[in-house]
Amino acid sequence: MSVDPRPELQYLKPAEHGGPDLAELNELGLSPDLILDFSTCINPFGPPPGWRKVLRSLPVEFYPDSDSTQLRRRLASKLGLSGERVLVGAGSVELLRLTTLSFLSPGDLVLIPQPTFGEYEMASRLAGARVLKVRGREEDDFRFDVEQLAHLLRRHRPRMIFLCNPNNPTGQYLKRQEVEVLLEASPESLLVLDEAYISFVRDPWPSLDLLNRGHVLILRSLTKDFSLAGVRLGYALASEKGISVLRRVQPPWSVNVVAQKLGLLALERDDWLEGCRRKLWREQVFLKRGISRLGFQVLPSKAHFFLVRVGRATRFRKLLLQRGILVRDCTSFGLPDHIRLSPRSRSHNRRLLLALSELREAL
Ligand SMILES: Cc1ncc(COP(=O)(O)O)c(C=O)c1O
Structure with missing residues (x-):
């Protein structure tokens, strides 16, 4: 059978x-x-020199702390947020999947401006969602058309919208006012703001206060910043309620001991x-x-x-x-x-x- x-x-x-x-x-x-x-x-x-030596003394025989408590708390205090608004994951890709599994039901609509990171569509479809894609024009260097996106948000009221900022693969970076236009056009949609590459933008605008609106979830990647692609480390920031849902969906022991330790070291190495x-x-x-x-x-x-x-x-x-x-x-x-x-x-x-x-x- x-x-x-x-x-x-x-x-x-x-x-x-x-x-x-x-x-x-x-x-x-x-x-x-x-x-x-x-x-x-x-x-x-x-990664900074000396980190490889740290690996020798890690307690690999024990399960890691499922809550990444120390790392989560340090991250939260560095960002000026409560620990309940932070979730550490095995790369931001894990957090992306937790997000769609937690907030999308089969048949829900997701708006994904293109061209962009392929995992948004993948995660949305895994959750059984429908995907609406709209492309930036070549004559605008593939920049997202904010007015067009706002129009689509008002018209279709999708359950979720993904914004990669700066965007992969174009490197285009939406201004804060532009993201605010989209937030205002979509009070019922969860706006997932993927800031995986924010550390590499020269003059980034502060985005954390957008979390106070309640329908924003921010993703970031320590994988990119500290060259830890083989270790997998990212974090999600959202409302306490949002994070508590992701936490329930996350598999236990997801962030291994190496990632937790190197994450703590990374926070000291601005x-x-x-x-x-x-x-x-x-x-x-x-x-x-x-x-x-x-x-x-x-x-x-x-x-x-x-x-x-x-x-x-x-x-x-x-x-x-x-x-x-x-x-x-x-x-x-x-x-x-x-x-x-x-x-x-x-x-x-x-x-x-x-x-x-x-x-x-x-x-
Ligand atoms: C826009 C974007 N977000 C997230 C990721 C995944 O990052 P991580 O290694 O933290 O899972 C990538 C990786 O290519 C990416 O391009």
């Missing part, structure tokens, strides 16, 4: 992400250690993050200038990563990969002519520029 899954899962495909595909590298005879990865947007400078941020901005300017000089169109971005128009992105990515350089083909975002790049160190960025100039000649 076979048991069918829920019908809405039948045609669900995993969202695509940057990062190396080991099977593909294998096929091309490339070693993962020798690949320069410009395709993910995490801090490329690694200096490290600030240093990395400055280097990244410098490298972003260097890279953008170099790429523009080669004649490629570089799109504006308020984050460290940015889009480049290359034409036939899938082929372009493959050609770069053969030269040991990995970039994000944006076809899965609905942008088949664009790649997304996230700067690395100066020497790595120089290698990327060299590979791009060789390709420019060859194409």
Whole structure:
């Protein structure tokens, strides 16, 4: 006898992400250690020195504290919020799924401005929701059209709206007034504000007081800030009621002992993050200038990563990969002519520029 899954899962495909595909590298005879990865947007400078040593003394034989109590409290006091308004998760992706499972019922409508992070649609569909997508126009560099979104919110009254700010993959950053327009247009919708990359915006506006409106949930990622992609660490901020629901839905022991410990250390290292941020901005300017000089169109971005128009992105990515350089083909975002790049160190960025100039000649 076979048991069918829920019908809405039948045609669900995993969202695509940057990062190396080991099977593909294998096929091309490339070693993962020798690949320069410009395709993910995490801090490329690694965690602070000394953190690896800490791992040796961790109590891995015990279950972790399901509430991440110490980390949650420290985070809350740093942000000036009560501990009941904070939930720590195994990356913001876990918190995203908890959010849709907690607040969406089958058939509910979710508004997802495009192009954006594919996991919003995935999480919404997993909860059985319907998804309404609306795209920013190419002539506006794919920026979300706030007036159009406000109109759709008033007209369709979706249960939830996702806003990635700054947006992945464009790096476009909505102003506070624009987010407020959307909040006012949707008093009955939960606005999920994904600030996974907020640490890499040069002049971010303060968003935490938006939580007082009751229908806002903010997601952030320590994974990106401190280069902990292999550890998985993020947090959600919302009303006490909202967080208490997510907490009930979260599996026990979700945030492991390594993540909790490194999270506590991260909260003491604003200096490290600030240093990395400055280097990244410098490298972003260097890279953008170099790429523009080669004649490629570089799109504006308020984050460290940015889009480049290359034409036939899938082929372009493959050609770069053969030269040991990995970039994000944006076809899965609905942008088949664009790649997304996230700067690395100066020497790595120089290698990327060299590979791009060789390709420019060859194409
Ligand atoms: C916009 C956005 N939000 C969340 C995430 C996931 O972050 P985490 O590693 O904290 O789960 C990503 C990862 O690519 C992302 O691009």
